[in-house]
Amino acid sequence: MEKTLRSVFIGEVAELPQKLGKTVIVGNKEIAVFKTENGDIRAIENRCPHKGGVLAEGILSGEYVFCPMHDWKISVKDGNVQAPDVGCVQTYPVEVNGGQVYVLIRE
């Protein structure tokens, strides 16, 4: 099966909450989209590798989100779980075009 990138429009930049996560549901995928303090937009899978915590509801600090369930620290940039815990969350590329936010999803 051929895999292609699909560009999904998720809303205006201005509509995304600052320093918070937003839950985006695409088919059966749940994605957590973050607008960080310096305005970057990041998209990662909305599931902590530990116990499946919903990352969109975590506390965002700089480039990291702290899982609301058990406080794992996860980079919203590369999806890596920070020590002492280990693991990785899938990340999705984000494109901003004329104030509109698109997340690229592999299908």
Added chain:
Amino acid sequence: MIKQKLVLIGNGMAGVRAIEEVLKINPEGFEITIFGTEPYPNYNRIQLSKVLQGGTSVSDITLNDWEWYEDNKIRFYPGETVTSLNTTNQTVSTDKGRIESYDQLIIATGSNPFMLPLPGADKEGVKAFRNIKDCEEMIEYSKRHKKAAVIGGGLLGLEAARGLLNLGMEVDVIHIFDYLMERQLDRTAGKLLQTELEKQGMNFILQKNTAEITGRKHVTGLKFSDGSRIKADLVVMAVGIKPNVALAQEAGIPVNRGILVNDYLETDIPNVFAVGECAEHRGIAYGLVAPLYQQGQVLAKRLCGVRDNGYQGSVLSTQLKVSGVDVFSAGKINEDESTKVYKMYDDWNGTYKKVLIEDGKIAGAVLFGDTKDGNKLFDFIKKGALIEEYLESSQSANSEVNLVASMPDEEIICGCNGVTKGSIVEAIKANGLTTVDQVKGCTNASRSCGGCKSLVSDLLACTLGEHFQADQKEAICGCTTLSRDEVLAEIREKGLTHIREVMNVLEWESDGCSKCKPALNYYLGMINPLKYQDEHEARYVNERMHANIQKDGTYSVVPRMYGGVTTSEDLRKIADVADKYKVGMIKVTGGQRIDLLGVYKEDLPKIWAELDMPSGSAYSKGLRTVKTCVGENFCRFGTQDSIGMGIRLERKFEGLNTPHKVKMAVSACPRNCAESGIKDVGVVGVEGAWEMYVGGNGGTHLREADLLFKFKSGDELVEMIGAFLQYYRESAKYLERTSAWVERLGIDHIRDVLSDELMVKEYNNRIDEALSVVQDPWKEAINNKNLLRDLYQNVKVPVETK
């Protein structure tokens, strides 16, 4: 120089400990060879029960891993048993046909479990509890079988029984005596222990002699001497150990119960030593770890030619490694004509303390329920201190520190891992350690059972002196080196108003974390309640969403019911909402409110709107609920209107932010049906007065509240609660419960502060100010479109059809 050949038979705790000591004194002096029957590197046998009880793996209890042998150039033959000694030629031979010569030989063959010679003892399913293999077999067994019987109600038997319970088996413990651990405890403590373990699910069959193990090939049960029987699929024998002396005996080394050794661990044969459980010194073969370590030190000195006074025997102390049960005993256990006792027995709290005195000196002690005096008493017993010294030391707070200061450097602090006072002090000094955790990481002390934690902490205190105090002033998190007090002082002094500003001005090392952001948000709001704009992105999910997140990402909703009182109308509304939104479960909470579980994030605002009731804040760091009993209006014992007072308190303090959650209760009589004794603020109505208790906690660290004041009028009571809460808000660290805060400041100090009427007024002014801006967060969310979109709405992208 030619190295001497040192051979050790037995790769257990005692022998390897002796080798470790040799390597410390003279690392180049010997060519060392070790034979071990078990196919593992040296492990901590006394931690085996933890492996069985779960949560600890075999690698966790390894004391010296394979690399240690390599690094120290030790020739190690695991899984190889020495079968004979030739003390004339000075050689040993093994079951693999190896013959090895020695200059010095250490026999450390340990002991074997004593298996009762019962008919049927050879059946399948009869086990000992002695090594890793036994442990693994029992774990394997528990997967297929349900019923276990442990023969022996001593230390080992009880630890095994606890492990089997953890593995999901039903456990009967059979003991020949009428109370448990009769070697270490007296009857009173043994009975207390029994009650406690029965609560944990153990079943005891006391004063019974096992006559036979029944079953054909495989065990099916036990038959006792009185003819009664029980069923069992697994039988664990834990009735004792016997020194393993066969090898020495065959080689003609004099043996009694153990291999006979003098104060230098020398046997009767030149160049042959024995150490540990296989050895008998002055008539005693020790089965506990501390003496083995002491013997190891003496033996190492002897081998390396260092003079000392030799081994003088050990006073024993015991602790049971079963969670939730604190038992300690040392020295003499039972009274006789020559002893007097100092005894305290608190039936209600289940604590018992007995100190045995002989000629005015402390000769032994038994503690149950509260064992924190154990270390101190043990040291006093060893020193032969006078009872007065102990009684005086109980009065003064500093005695623990003085106690460790007076210990000799060779004294073993951590019995589990054999760490001496000297090596801990050295590590503290050399590496600049300031916390117990650092000492743990550096020296292994208190890494296993944790019984010596307080001693390690005392050692830190006396090594660091006043610098130890500096350690108390810990940074609020890893993002800064500043303490809570320093941060608050800077915020006030510099007039800081935003989290980001605090982090920038005070040079935070990162963008903040899940510890400092909520803390700063709280501190800023506490300092300036009227102007501070709460940052909801710095709040934990429950406080940001005003609902309690559950493990599957859904939420639970607790509508407010003041004082736990509701109406049929509200109940109908709750029931309708529950139906409409198909909530997963409707549950009454511990705080007498109704919890609607399994609500989807997007439904939260709709549910609140339809309920049209305030938020219960049953998940906030603030006043949660005020629990009440029915009181004078209904109850025949009630002396006060507890419901009225509960409602008044809840209405006054709802929505207040506090360093951690605050729970309250009002009971109308000392029967305390609202459980006021374990609340942050607990009120108990008595005839004509209200008693105010503070600092109670029913959580992980159970704490009984302290009586603060007693009031005739309800107004005075409410005013004092306001002052108390505000004092807590202003002086506690974020996430410090009142229980920990009261302990840190001391109840007497708090009472002093709040005895000042002027202060009480000022605290009330400030808390009223903080309360003046409180809004119902549910209403706020429903009326604010941006808040609704930012927090509660998901973006749904429809799936494209191709």
